[in-house]
Amino acid sequence: MSSYVISGTSRGIGLELTKQLLALPSSQISTIVALSRSSPSDGLQTLLNTHTDRLHHVIAAVDDNASVQKAATDVEKILGNKGLDVLVNNAGIPS
Numbered sequence: 001m002s003s004y005v006i007s008g009t010s011r012g013i014g015l016e017l018t019k020q021l022l023a024l025p026s027s028q029i030s031t032i033v034a035l036s037r038s039s040p041s042d043g044l045q046t047l048l049n050t051h052t053d054r055l056h057h058v059i060a061a062v063d064d065n066a067s068v069q070k071a072a073t074d075v076e077k078i079l080g081n082k083g084l085d086v087l088v089n090n091a092g093i094p095s
Contacts, residue, residue, distance in 0.1 A: 001027060004021060004086045008036070008090035009044055010038075010043075014091070030054065032051075060091075063093045
């Protein structure tokens with residue numbers, strides 16, 4: 001049972017990867033933490049509503065150190081003593 005944190009999950013590759021991982025059984029992927037820089041997009045919110053037991057959302061702007069530190073604390077609370085298995089850094093920094 002793996003745990004994943006994926007950044008940039010509002011749309012595109014990050015959202016699709018989240019969908020693909022949720023299609024796998026919970027015995028394979030137990031927890032997914034979806035990071036985005038603001039409130040969940042409609043697509044991500046739909047997934048959050050459907051997979052309340054496995055999918056969690058955390059706000060994190062990768063270009064803001066304080067935001068990343070808070071997100072790390074939030075992720076630690078979600079995962080507890082299970083630890084993190086996979087980090088997918090898919091977020092871009094807005095120009």
